[in-house]
Amino acid sequence: MNRTSLRTTAPAVTAFALALSLSACGAGNEEPSSSGSDSSLTGTLAGAGASSQEAAVSAWQAGFQTNNPEVTVNYDPAGSGAGREQFLAGGVAFAGSDAYLDDEELTTAAERCGSDVVEVPVYVSPIAVIYQLEGVDELNLDAQTIGAIFQGDITSWDDPAIAETNPDADLPSTNITPVHRSDDSGTTENFTAYLDEASDGGWSEGAIETWPIDGGEAAQGTSGVVAAVGNGDGTIGYADASQAGELGTVKVQVGEEFTEPTPEAAALSLDAANPVEGRGETDLALDLNRTSTEAGVYPIVLVSYQLACQTYEDAAEAELVKGWLTYVASEEGQQASADTAGSAPLSPDFSEQVNAAIETIAGA
Known part of the structure; x- marks a missing residue:
């Protein structure tokens, strides 16, 4: 829904x-x-x-x-x-x-x-897809890959699907640790609604408020997710962009471009x-x-x-x-x-x- x-x-x-x-x-x-x-x-x-x-x-x-x-x-x-x-x-x-x-x-x-x-x-x-990965300062991902990461189907940072959208990055073989909310969360519902509609099967759990998948790491509240991602290496999570701090934020593919999570892009x-x-x-x-493909739009x-x-x-x-x-x-x-x-x-x-x-x- x-x-x-x-x-x-x-x-x-x-x-x-x-x-x-x-x-x-x-x-x-x-x-x-x-x-x-x-x-x-x-x-x-x-x-x-x-x-x-x-x-x-x-x-x-x-x-x-x-x-x-x-x-x-x-x-x-x-x-x-x-x-x-x-x-x-x-x-x-x-x-x-x-x-x-x-x-x-x-x-x-x-x-x-x-x-x-x-x-x-x-x-x-905007909801930012936040990450902490040593040696990788910029990261481009499409919706299908993001969905598969949080689904648990992509488990290593040098996976071909990630390499395809980051040809110039030196991606390590570090295991991916997805971080999700442990509490009932509207942020989770909005994030999974995007995955459900845009990931073309990468995510198969629907739009949900309570995280449905075992594995990864669970954290309480937005601040908990940000802290868990920041305290690890190879971690990835989702949080209100205003609270991402110094963590890396993924540029999400929209049409043929990759868009940053800015208020202006969210407003579009x-x-x-x-x-x-x-x-x-x-x-x-x-x-x-x-599922907009309009240039400049940030969809999450x-x-x-x-x-x-x-x-x-x-x-x-x-x-x-x-x-x-x-x-x-x-x-x-x-x-x-x-x-x-x-x-x-x-x-x-x-x-x-x-x-x-x-x-x-x-x-x-």
Whole structure:
């Protein structure tokens, strides 16, 4: 199941956004500032979820709490699966997730909230294929080879399939150690969705959130994968590109070219995104085309969501969540994420749609 993506200018979606915005204004709600700043806000807000958002959330916390000094925002980067579970159980007010809610989770969310869910993409970043291999500073791989490496079918760095796309590299006979997430992970789901769609049989396990194959090395969270790859030789893994650090990052074949994992290249892959069918007006879940051959596009993209209720029993909690998400989606918040985490800011058109959904959040 392909469960992620972002930019769209579909007239129907824009109409939904306009209708939501007009409805909110007609209800007498005061339009928030572009940064979500409101010095009247006070209290503690708890969230949990995607570890890929950790660096961005740190930037958002700093900016939002500066604008609202009487507010404390806590975020546990426990992973997308854990964040969704905590949100659906009512343990946190909002969650971060690298995969949108499935149909069963949507039903649970409606029961938990007593309303529709607000599900908005706020963080766009390439997923880098990271590696550590002594003597090899640049590496080009196609989707089929990446899939076969993580499937466990290619086990040595001097394999002919790797040599074919790296004719000038001095590839050692070092064994390959694939590193994967040990926890339920939206990053894993996005990465395997790419492999499932683009690897031409190199990967045969489908798009999954929980790693299905024995072998290799398992690590908790994005930081755990990065650490495991960095502490080895011959290691390869996958992680949000913003957290790759000094590790090597694979250039992925797209058409006849090999493309680096940059925010600009990731943003290009969002132009063909489509809204997921059958969703409510405040649910902006979208699907990606992961098999693009367009030059300059980086196809392994993470689009991470924040989840909230449209209605909260506690009006003060509703205002905290609304203020937080308004800041996160604002131009200031998106730039803070870009500066700190290397993400691609939301486009103006899509930002308008996101903010229209956030504006509907209110107390019961």
